[in-house]
Structure formats: C-alpha cells, structure tokens
Amino acid sequence: MQINIAKKSQAKEQDVxxxxxxxxxxxxxxxxxFVGASALLAGPAQADLFDIFSNKEETKFKVEPLKFKAxxxxxxxxxxxxxxxxxxxxxxxxxxxxxxxxxxxxNFKVNPWQLRVEGAVDKPxxxxxxxxxxxxxxxxxxxxxxxxEAWSMVIPWIGxxxxxxxxxxxxxxxxxxxxxxxxxxxxxxxxQANRFKGGGIDYPYVEGLRIDEAMHPLTMLAVGMYGKTLPxxxxxxxxxxxxxxxxxxxxxxxxxxxxxxxxxxNSWNQLLPNEYGxxxxxxxxxxxxxxxxxxxxxxxxxxxxxxxxIPTLPFNGYGEEVAGMYKGLDLRKNF
Amino acid sequence: MTTIRTTINKPLLxxxxxxxxxxxxVHISALWIVIDLYYKAINDLLGSDPVKEVIHSTGIGGLNxxxxxxxxxxxxxxxxxxxxxxxRRLLGLYAFFYACLHLTSYAAFExxxxxxxxxxxIIKRPYITVGMVVFSLLLMLAVTxxxxxxxxxxxxxxxxxxxxxxxxxxxxxxxxxxVKSDVIEPMIYFLMAFVMxxxxxxxxKQIWRKPVDLKR
Numbered sequence: 001m002q003i004n005i006a007k008k009s010q011a012k013e014q015d016v017x018x019x020x021x022x023x024x025x026x027x028x029x030x031x032x033x034f035v036g037a038s039a040l041l042a043g044p045a046q047a048d049l050f051d052i053f054s055n056k057e058e059t060k061f062k063v064e065p066l067k068f069k070a071x072x073x074x075x076x077x078x079x080x081x082x083x084x085x086x087x088x089x090x091x092x093x094x095x096x097x098x099x100x101x102x103x104x105x106x107n108f109k110v111n112p113w114q115l116r117v118e119g120a121v122d123k124p125x126x127x128x129x130x131x132x133x134x135x136x137x138x139x140x141x142x143x144x145x146x147x148x149e150a151w152s153m154v155i156p157w158i159g160x161x162x163x164x165x166x167x168x169x170x171x172x173x174x175x176x177x178x179x180x181x182x183x184x185x186x187x188x189x190x191x192q193a194n195r196f197k198g199g200g201i202d203y204p205y206v207e208g209l210r211i212d213e214a215m216h217p218l219t220m221l222a223v224g225m226y227g228k229t230l231p232x233x234x235x236x237x238x239x240x241x242x243x244x245x246x247x248x249x250x251x252x253x254x255x256x257x258x259x260x261x262x263x264x265x266n267s268w269n270q271l272l273p274n275e276y277g278x279x280x281x282x283x284x285x286x287x288x289x290x291x292x293x294x295x296x297x298x299x300x301x302x303x304x305x306x307x308x309x310i311p312t313l314p315f316n317g318y319g320e321e322v323a324g325m326y327k328g329l330d331l332r333k334n335f
Numbered sequence: 336m337t338t339i340r341t342t343i344n345k346p347l348l349x350x351x352x353x354x355x356x357x358x359x360x361v362h363i364s365a366l367w368i369v370i371d372l373y374y375k376a377i378n379d380l381l382g383s384d385p386v387k388e389v390i391h392s393t394g395i396g397g398l399n400x401x402x403x404x405x406x407x408x409x410x411x412x413x414x415x416x417x418x419x420x421x422x423r424r425l426l427g428l429y430a431f432f433y434a435c436l437h438l439t440s441y442a443a444f445e446x447x448x449x450x451x452x453x454x455x456x457i458i459k460r461p462y463i464t465v466g467m468v469v470f471s472l473l474l475m476l477a478v479t480x481x482x483x484x485x486x487x488x489x490x491x492x493x494x495x496x497x498x499x500x501x502x503x504x505x506x507x508x509x510x511x512x513x514v515k516s517d518v519i520e521p522m523i524y525f526l527m528a529f530v531m532x533x534x535x536x537x538x539x540k541q542i543w544r545k546p547v548d549l550k551r
Binding site for chain 2: 083084085089092096097098099151196199201203255271287290291292294295297299301302303304305307308309315325
C-alpha cells in the first residue's frame with residue numbers, strides 16, 4: 001500500500017491554478033446556476049450573464065477608522081444601515097446600476113492621491129492622501145442625502161468645512177464660482193472607458209457651486225462615513241457634501257477644486273439640460289420633468305412593507321440657513 | 336379521452352402530455368420567481384432598495400414574458416411544435432400577471448397608496464401614461480383570452496389581439512423613458528421587439544395592402 005504524504009513544498013491543487021482564476025471559476029459556476037434557473041423570466045435585475053466574463057476579484061477595499069468630533073445628534077436619529085449606504089450608489093464611473101459601484105470599485109487606488117486647489121486663489125495648494133485626513137480637524141455631521149431620483153439616506157459624514165480649505169488657499173475677489181473635478185482614470189473606472197457603461201456622461205465628472213454656496217458653513221468635504229474613511233463607491237478619498245442640494249451635486253473622488261470667474265457647466269446639466277440644472281436645490285415645488293419631487297422614499301432598514309415615504313422639505317430642511325442666498329432668484333427657472 | 340390504450344409504437348410524450356408538462360414548467364417557474372422576489376423583498380434581503388428592485392424585476396419579467404409569448408408562433412411554425420402553440424395563452428396571461436404586479440407594486444410600495452399622486456403622475460409623466468396605456472391594452476387582451484370570447488368575436492378576435500404588436504413597442508418605450516441615461520438595456524429590448532415583428536413581416540404586408548374594413 002502506498003501512502004501519500006504531501007510535502008510542504010508540494011503544490012496543493014489550488015496552488016496550481018492562479019488563485020484569482022480558481023476563485024473566479026467558483027463564481028462562474030455560481031452564476032451559471034443562477035442564470036440557468038431564472039434568466040428566462042427574471043431579467044437582468046440581479047445577475048448579468050455577462051458578469052461571467054468580467055474579471056472581478058473578490059477583494060474588498062480597506063477602510064480605516066478616523067478620529068473626529070462626533071455629531072451631537074448621534075443616537076437620536078435613525079441612520080440608514082451602512083450596508084445599504086455602501087451598496088446603493090450612483091457613481092456612473094463604475095457602472096450605471098446602483099449595485100455596480102460596490103462591485104466594480106473595490107480595487108480603486110486612493111493612496112497616493114493628489115487634490116489640487118487652484119485658479120483664482122492666493123496660494124494654490126496640493127494635498128496628498130495624508131493631508132486630506134490630517135491637515136484639518138475632522139468633525140461628524142449626520143445629513144440626509146436627497147437624491148434627485150426621489151430617494152434619500154441618512155448618513156453620518158466625516159470631514160471638514162470646504163471654507164476651511166478655501167481659506168487656507170486664500171479666496172480673492174476674482175473667484176465667483178468653484179469648479180470641482182473627479183479623477184479621470186479609465187483603467188480603474190469602466191464607465192469612463194466605455195461610453196455605454198458610463199451612461200453617456202462626458203468624463204471627467206464636473207460640478208460647481210457659487211462662491212457663497214461653497215463658503216457656506218454647511219458645505220463640507222467628506223473623507224469618511226460611519227466612523228471610517230470613505231469606501232470607493234461612496235467617493236473615496238474625498239467628496240463634496242452640500243446638504244441642501246440634490247445628490248448629483250455631491251461630487252465624488254475629487255482631484256481638482258478650482259476658483260473660476262465663470263459659472264462652470266456641471267456634467268448632468270451638460271447631458272440633460274432640461275432635467276438637471278446648475279443649482280439643483282432640493283425643492284418639493286419644482287418637479288423633475290419625469291417624476292414628482294414633492295416626496296421621497298427614505299431608505300432605512302426595513303423591507304418592502306416599511307412605510308418610508310416622507311414629504312420632501314424645501315432646501316432639504318435647511319431653508320433657515322440657506323434660503324437667504326437665493327433671494328430674488330427664480331428657483332423655478334434656476335432649478 | 337379517458338380510455339387507456341397500450342400500443343407499443345405510441346411515443347411516451349403525447350401531445351397532451353407535452354402541453355401539460357410545459358404548462359407545469361411555466362406555472363412553476365413564473366410563480367417561483369414571484370414568490371422568491373416578494374419573500375426576499377419583504378424580509379429586506381433584496382439590496383438597499385427592495386421597492387425599486389421589485390418594481391424593476393416585475394416590469395422586466397413581464398416584458399421578457401411578452402417577448403417569449405411573441406416568439407411562440409414563429410418557433411412553433413418553424414419546428415412544428417403544436418404543444419408550444421397551445422401553451423401560448425398561458426404565457427401571455429403570465430405577462431399580464433407580471434404587469435399587474437408591476438403596477439400594484441408601484442402604487443403600493445413606491446407611492447404607498449397616495450392615489451392623488453398616482454393620478455397626477457399618470458397624467459403628467461409621459462412614461463407612466465404609456466405604461467397605463469399598455470396595462471389597459473393587456474387587460475383587454477387578457478379578458479378576451481378565453482375560448483368562449485374567441486368564438487364569439489370570430490375574426491375580430493385576431494384583429495384585437497394584433498394589439499400585441501403595438502404593446503411590444505410601447506413597453507420598451509416606457510422603459511427607455513423611465514431611465515436616467517443608461518439606455519443600453521432598453522435599446523436591447525427595442526431590438527428584440529423588432530426581431531419579433533420582423534418574423535411577422537408578411538402579415539403586416541397583408542394588413543397594409545388590404546383596405547381597412549370598417550364594417551367589421
């Protein structure tokens with residue numbers, strides 16, 4: 001009788017195949033089972049047949065704990081579960097489906113990073129990854145993200161006021177607007193490499209604010225959420241949070257902040273100018289051409305039967321703080 | 336019908352058995368998908384936004400079923416599958432069933448029975464208007480689907496059910512109009528709809544050549 005005792009140096013079965021392929025093989029089998037059972041009727045809602053061919057690794061992006069001043073409302077407000085906030089994202093750079101960014105962004109590189117602050121500033125700045133997390137004191141703010149698609153999430157953001165950064169660079173009198181630009185990296189962002197995957201947006205994604213909006217104390221740059229650094233699908237390493245504006249203004253993975261004299265053309269406005277404006281203030285009175293903005297569904301824990309429709313508030317509830325900036329402006333025209 | 340004959344040459348799968356088996360398969364898969372979907376949605380196992388997922392899945396499911404229904408007659412003709420032809424109505428009725436779930440889920444879970452909002456959305460939003468037109472047409476076809484109606488309506492039945500060819504173009508329109516800018520999937524459905532219509536090109540030629548008979 002021959003007894004085989006594997007030596008330490010001897011290759012195990014899974015060592016022969018590259019581990020990535022080995023794992024992928026399993027996921028292919030899993031997907032095939034799923035596709036076989038329900039592709040005919042269920043449609044592509046959950047699984048794409050073509051997923052089989054995409055090379056996805058099952059590694060997860062590592063987020064790190066942050067030190068920050070906690071929001072006073074902690075514990076008194078019901079938050080959207082972190083799992084939901086990190087798996088329901090509009091970040092077309094990683095695909096147009098809500099589940100795409102969480103799937104496709106896990107290998108996104110955020111370190112090294114460079115954020116440049118330039119244009120009509122006294123002293124242009126360049127911040128690297130550590131600067132983003134350490135050069136300004138971090139605070140937590142629990143804010144409801146109201147998407148233009150009429151859903152919302154309550155998320156504890158961690159960051160610093162944009163004004164603090166702009167003041168460091170020195171805001172002269174020439175800058176009337178602030179233009180923000182997302183990273184362009186088609187090798188990492190499949191939506192930028194393929195026009196169809198990216199929903200037709202002309203990349204890189206651009207957003208803009210008026211200078212008074214940018215300097216408003218409510219406007220913040222977030223580097224974290226739920227106590228940790230941002231995962232890539234939520235805009236790592238740094239994104240904008242403008243609580244009284246629709247989510248598409250909250251630009252993600254920013255590489256450039258530029259003070260300009262002219263109003264920048266923001267990406268969604270460029271793509272569909274009659275549906276998305278420059279201001280994009282949350283406004284229950286002004287409907288999107290294709291759906292009502294009068295109410296929203298608040299995504300929290302709870303399934304299909306949870307009664308989660310709530311009325312939408314003017315300026316997302318921050319009217320007292322920000323309405324003054326728009327005196328004399330026709331908000332119906334400037335939607 | 337109930338007499339049992341045992342002839343050696345008789346194939347195991349007779350026509351009625353084939354129909355029975357196929358119908359059983361349709362019932363089980365169409366219902367299983369629905370049960371699975373709603374079970375997961377109710378128990379919050381369906382991603383971040385189960386409401387959206389349920390509405391989307393029932394809509395796409397209904398559209399897929401419509402396409403399958405329209406694929407039946409070309410397939411049955413080409414491969415001489417009588418049993419398939421005779422299961423077509425069931426497939427069509429399931430398409431209608433999915434459309435009912437889609438509309439009910441939109442009213443119940445998206446709008447949460449805000450009926451005034453439902454009313455104003457139907458009027459104000461073109462894509463929802465189109466959806467409601469499709470639903471009314473499907474309802475009309477479903478109601479007139481029993482054999483009794485088919486006999487009663489005679490030639491008019493076929494004319495009425497030709498509305499399917501309009502429906503299969505309106506549903507992708509409804510889908511296309513509802514998305515933000517991710518239009519590939521709706522475009523693929525348009526393409527599939529045109530393929531189904533292409534199979535019937537001879538029929539359309541006939542319809543167009545004939546002067547419209549108003550007395551019918």
